[in-house]
Amino acid sequence: MSEAVLAAHGVRVVYNEGTESAVEAVHDISLELHSGEVLALVGPSGCGKTTLFNAIAGLIPIQGGSVTVSGERVDRAAGHVGYMLQKDLLLPWRSVTQNVTLGLEVRGVRGAKARAIAEELIERYGLKGFENAKPAALSGGMRQRVALMRTLAFDPEVVLLDEPFSALDFQTRLLLQADVKRIIREESKSVILITHDIGEAISMADRIVLLTNRPARVKDVYEVGIDETADDPVAVRAHPRYQELFTTIWNELELSPRPTR
Amino acid sequence: MADPASPPKAPATRAPVSGTRILLYQFLVLAVILAAWEILIHLGVIKAYIYGTPSGVIAAFGEQIASGVLIRHFWVTLQEVILGFLIGSLFGTLSGLALWLSPLWARILHPYMVALNGVPKISLAPLIVVWFGLGMGSKVAIAAIITFIVAFITSYNGTQQVDQDWVRLMRSLGARPLQIFRTIIVPGSLPWVVAAFRLNVGFALIGAVVGEYISAEEGLGYHVYYSGQLYDLDSVWVGIFSLMIMALMLEVVVAWIEKRLTY
Numbered sequence: 462m463s464e465a466v467l468a469a470h471g472v473r474v475v476y477n478e479g480t481e482s483a484v485e486a487v488h489d490i491s492l493e494l495h496s497g498e499v500l501a502l503v504g505p506s507g508c509g510k511t512t513l514f515n516a517i518a519g520l521i522p523i524q525g526g527s528v529t530v531s532g533e534r535v536d537r538a539a540g541h542v543g544y545m546l547q548k549d550l551l552l553p554w555r556s557v558t559q560n561v562t563l564g565l566e567v568r569g570v571r572g573a574k575a576r577a578i579a580e581e582l583i584e585r586y587g588l589k590g591f592e593n594a595k596p597a598a599l600s601g602g603m604r605q606r607v608a609l610m611r612t613l614a615f616d617p618e619v620v621l622l623d624e625p626f627s628a629l630d631f632q633t634r635l636l637l638q639a640d641v642k643r644i645i646r647e648e649s650k651s652v653i654l655i656t657h658d659i660g661e662a663i664s665m666a667d668r669i670v671l672l673t674n675r676p677a678r679v680k681d682v683y684e685v686g687i688d689e690t691a692d693d694p695v696a697v698r699a700h701p702r703y704q705e706l707f708t709t710i711w712n713e714l715e716l717s718p719r720p721t722r
Numbered sequence: 723m724a725d726p727a728s729p730p731k732a733p734a735t736r737a738p739v740s741g742t743r744i745l746l747y748q749f750l751v752l753a754v755i756l757a758a759w760e761i762l763i764h765l766g767v768i769k770a771y772i773y774g775t776p777s778g779v780i781a782a783f784g785e786q787i788a789s790g791v792l793i794r795h796f797w798v799t800l801q802e803v804i805l806g807f808l809i810g811s812l813f814g815t816l817s818g819l820a821l822w823l824s825p826l827w828a829r830i831l832h833p834y835m836v837a838l839n840g841v842p843k844i845s846l847a848p849l850i851v852v853w854f855g856l857g858m859g860s861k862v863a864i865a866a867i868i869t870f871i872v873a874f875i876t877s878y879n880g881t882q883q884v885d886q887d888w889v890r891l892m893r894s895l896g897a898r899p900l901q902i903f904r905t906i907i908v909p910g911s912l913p914w915v916v917a918a919f920r921l922n923v924g925f926a927l928i929g930a931v932v933g934e935y936i937s938a939e940e941g942l943g944y945h946v947y948y949s950g951q952l953y954d955l956d957s958v959w960v961g962i963f964s965l966m967i968m969a970l971m972l973e974v975v976v977a978w979i980e981k982r983l984t985y
Contacts, residue, residue, distance in 0.1 A: 520893075539895065540895055540896035542894060543894075543895075544891075546887070550887055552909070563892075563905070568896065
């Protein structure tokens with residue numbers, strides 16, 4: 462495989478460090494994301510996935526280790542990492558196009574040039590006709606699509622997805638999973654997907670990192686190894702390897718959290 | 723404009739009431755009140771020299787409009803209110819929003835903001851009259867200072883209510899504080915800014931009228947106060963009704979602006 466675009470080494474996150482209420486959320490996590498790869502982080506609810514996500518995205522300080530994107534410290538590499546959350550974070554006073562161009566504007570790409578990039582994405586990914594609509598007029602699935610376009614528009618080296626589909630209904634989720642998978646392959650993006658949904662992880666990722674209960678540590682890593690052509694999430698779910706992986710990960714997942722002190 | 727006289731939504735079985743009928747009923751409410759008032763005076767239940775009479779109020783209205791006195795008072799107060807409102811709301815909003823840029827200053831100013839928010843702002847009026855004199859200037863100043871405080875505090879609170887995840891998203895995109903301010907904070911605080919404008923219509927009126935009570939030679943507040951001193955209660959009512967008309971007018975304008983500004 463090619464070199465790592467994102468590397469985490471010994472990442473440790475402790476809340477309220479040095480006080481009596483100190484809580485370690487992430488313990489010594491190391492992982493590498495290779496160029497063009499989709500890596501899923503799976504773990505039981507409340508295991509510290511979102512904390513790890515925030516650490517990788519450079520949104521919170523870490524108490525140990527390092528996160529680098531293309532060799533640069535992530536908290537100094539603004540604009541190299543794009544992320545998408547369960548919350549779409551669309552600005553309600555801006556149109557679809559203006560939401561998509563947000564990242565470009567911050568980078569100084571404005572006017573017709575930014576609009577052209579946005580409109581191309583909007584057309585390619587099925588929201589043509591909604592360019593001037595306000596987010597309030599869109600469905601949940603459409604809003605998440607706009608959020609993804611906003612992330613892709615400024616062409617980040619790494620895309621982080623934190624439970625991006627969990628607020629959607631089941632059908633929309635399946636359709637959007639397929640779409641997002643296709644889009645990130647077409648754009649050959651390197652992606653980290655955080656999810657508690659094992660099925661989602663298997664159908665979208667190339668590699669799955671299983672995390673333990675809090676404090677989160679890497680428990681195991683699985684190569685998915687399902688033919689890439691199987692973009693259809695339903696077809697993936699029919700694959701024998703899917704069943705096998707699902708059962709393995711399910712059994713390894715520490716479902717009952719240990720009692721907290 | 724919010725319509726206080728309109729009934730709650732009728733159940734599905736009832737036919738909807740048309741707008742013109744509502745308007746008719748609204749006038750009817752006024753007519754009934756005035757008629758009851760007039761009748762009670764004539765029956766001797768309440769005294770005309772304490773309450774005034776509707777017929778006397780209407781006559782005084784006509785007279786004072788014809789003589790131009792009422793128009794002059796109305797115009798003076800309207801100018802004070804509008805000027806005070808604009809100066810106070812504008813500078814208050816700008817400073818309140820700008821305070822977002824400096825968390826340090828926000829912390830320093832916090833107790834002062836709490837104190838200013840809590841104090842009945844109208845208690846500043848006598849001081850301002852001393853500082854700004856007896857003319858229109860002092861009434862504009864009272865209205866401006868009160869509306870400044872309200873706009874400043876409300877719009878600063880607005881900036882604190884803006885979704886922090888938007889701010890984080892902008893930071894991750896590499897946005898500088900001024901960019902975040904322009905792109906997220908200002909538009910995101912708009913609902914609070916508009917709310918402050920709405921409150922300030924009332925505060926500007928209170929400021930101007932109380933200023934006129936304290937010392938003035940013209941304006942509706944002066945008219946009401948002076949007529950009260952003379953026990954000319956019909957004229958007091960003329961002043962009060964004129965202030966109500968002014969409040970309604972300003973409310974319509976602000977509601978219209980609100981409609982364009984909200985998303």
